Amino acid sequence: MINILRFNVYIPSSLEDALEFLKREGVEAAPMAGGTDLLVLMRDGVKRPRKVLDLWPLRRELAFVKRGDGWVRIGALTTIEELNASGLARDRRYLGFMDAYKQFGAPYLRAIATVGGNIGTAHPLSDVVILLLALDAEVRLVSVDGERWVPLSKLFRGKRETVLTPTELITEVRFKETPKGSSTVLLKFDRRWGHSMGYVIVGAYMHLDGGRIADVRLAFDSMGEPYPGRAFKTEDFLKGKEFRSEVISEACSNVLPREMRRIDDYRASAEYRLDLSKVLMKRALLKIKSRIEGGEAYGGS
Amino acid sequence: MAVAKPESGPREVVEEYPDIKVRITVNGVEREVMVKPYERLIDVLRYKLGLLSVKEGCGRGECGTCVVIMDGHLVPSCMVLAIRANGREVVTLEGLAPEGMIHAVQKAFLDTLGVQCGFCFPGVILATKWLLDRNPDPSDEEIKDALGGQLCRCGSYLRFVEAVKLAAKYIKEGRTYFDVEDVKKELYLRG
Numbered sequence: 001m002i003n004i005l006r007f008n009v010y011i012p013s014s015l016e017d018a019l020e021f022l023k024r025e026g027v028e029a030a031p032m033a034g035g036t037d038l039l040v041l042m043r044d045g046v047k048r049p050r051k052v053l054d055l056w057p058l059r060r061e062l063a064f065v066k067r068g069d070g071w072v073r074i075g076a077l078t079t080i081e082e083l084n085a086s087g088l089a090r091d092r093r094y095l096g097f098m099d100a101y102k103q104f105g106a107p108y109l110r111a112i113a114t115v116g117g118n119i120g121t122a123h124p125l126s127d128v129v130i131l132l133l134a135l136d137a138e139v140r141l142v143s144v145d146g147e148r149w150v151p152l153s154k155l156f157r158g159k160r161e162t163v164l165t166p167t168e169l170i171t172e173v174r175f176k177e178t179p180k181g182s183s184t185v186l187l188k189f190d191r192r193w194g195h196s197m198g199y200v201i202v203g204a205y206m207h208l209d210g211g212r213i214a215d216v217r218l219a220f221d222s223m224g225e226p227y228p229g230r231a232f233k234t235e236d237f238l239k240g241k242e243f244r245s246e247v248i249s250e251a252c253s254n255v256l257p258r259e260m261r262r263i264d265d266y267r268a269s270a271e272y273r274l275d276l277s278k279v280l281m282k283r284a285l286l287k288i289k290s291r292i293e294g295g296e297a298y299g300g301s
Numbered sequence: 302m303a304v305a306k307p308e309s310g311p312r313e314v315v316e317e318y319p320d321i322k323v324r325i326t327v328n329g330v331e332r333e334v335m336v337k338p339y340e341r342l343i344d345v346l347r348y349k350l351g352l353l354s355v356k357e358g359c360g361r362g363e364c365g366t367c368v369v370i371m372d373g374h375l376v377p378s379c380m381v382l383a384i385r386a387n388g389r390e391v392v393t394l395e396g397l398a399p400e401g402m403i404h405a406v407q408k409a410f411l412d413t414l415g416v417q418c419g420f421c422f423p424g425v426i427l428a429t430k431w432l433l434d435r436n437p438d439p440s441d442e443e444i445k446d447a448l449g450g451q452l453c454r455c456g457s458y459l460r461f462v463e464a465v466k467l468a469a470k471y472i473k474e475g476r477t478y479f480d481v482e483d484v485k486k487e488l489y490l491r492g
Binding site: 005006007008009011034035036039040043050052054056081102105106107108109111112 | 316318319337338339341360361362365368374375376377379380381382384385428431446447449450451
């Protein structure tokens with residue numbers, strides 16, 4: 001029998017109880033949502049918390065997908081499976097969630113991995129996070145002393161680092177309902193389909209008004225920092241322009257490389273990653289256009 | 302309580318880990334087990350309850366060998382702490398069919414020669430069962446998605462698809478269970 005690491009588990013009775021616990025033991029404790037990342041880190045000895053805060057009992061309060069008042073709100077402990085079952089992706093505007101679902105690990109991981117866990121673990125190659133970034137989502141952080149909303153684009157500080165203090169918990173992520181005539185996409189380029197981390201992931205949102213790009217948001221797994229980021233300059237370049245192949249090509253091949261810095265590592269070279277980013281960005285925009293126009297609902301990358 | 306060792310040097314804290322009582326319904330039988338907080342469901346099923354079909358492959362949720370069905374969800378038992386299974390219902394390969402019988406999914410995999418070395422099979426069969434429970438008539442695409450997380454070093458993947466379709470056919474015909482002796486005779490199996 002392999003013991004990952006010995007630790008004690010605190011089982012909270014409510015959200016308040018969990019927050020009180022973090023206030024007392026925050027520095028030495030690790031909150032665990034699905035555990036699909038934390039348990040692996042602990043097995044590898046990367047993280048060695050003395051105590052683990054089991055968040056699973058809080059699913060009564062924190063597992064939901066709600067729409068209303070112009071917002072889409074997703075509870076932090078909603079599993080990927082539940083997110084799909086909620087029917088959000090049946091809305092043509094949120095087809096990106098279908099991409100994220102289909103590419104997300106394996107069925108058995110979708111049953112326990114959560115949206116909040118994906119955000120909190122701050123891994124740069126998290127599909128759901130990149131899609132939420134393209135939807136300009138914000139995250140609700142709660143502690144005993146109060147709560148604050150932080151835009152997802154300001155949440156990350158490094159690989160596996162966020163602005164969360166040890167006493168805070170992510171309880172919810174929300175984004176504004178997108179207008180009619182818009183859609184989302186998530187594309188990943190990978191050695192094999194699903195179940196592994198991509199070389200390049202792009203999440204995109206676009207609103208077409210007539211033939212004009214009324215609004216666009218592009219999120220990549222990395223813009224240079226070791227965490228997901230938005231391609232703000234490329235977005236600015238595209239906004240208000242006609243959706244024509246010359247404009248898109250110009251944005252992909254000339255504007256994007258000016259603000260994106262890619263890294264070399266054992267998985268791929270920077271040059272290759274940058275090239276993939278350009279190609280995937282182009283494909284993403286074309287796919288959104290076809291989705292808005294009622295074309296294919298879902299297809300591989 | 303934490304007790305600090307008196308020696309100088311890096312202070313080692315000796316932590317105590319209480320035994321926690323959990324009730325898990327395993328294959329229809331309610332079992333009460335004492336577990337440590339850090340023990341995983343696989344540790345309990347395999348080493349405490351002796352269900353040897355639950356195997357640890359990678360231990361990090363990548364290979365699908367250790368999957369079990371918990372409350373209708375397919376979960377990797379190496380990624381679920383035992384305390385999280387408290388009050389829940391777990392099905393392993395052993396619980397698929399009554400004594401002396403095998404499940405249609407098992408029969409289908411035997412028929413199509415989908416089993417080669419057999420290491421990954423407890424997981425593959427449970428994933429198939431889980432898929433057919435939710436979707437009695439899956440397409441090729443759906444089968445590939447559902448079994449996409451089950452790694453098979455022998456590479457029987459193409460036969461997986463064939464076998465799942467055959468299993469779906471058996472179940473639709475109402476032949477959910479097969480008598481082990483009959484199957485042995487039919488397929489010339491010994492042992």
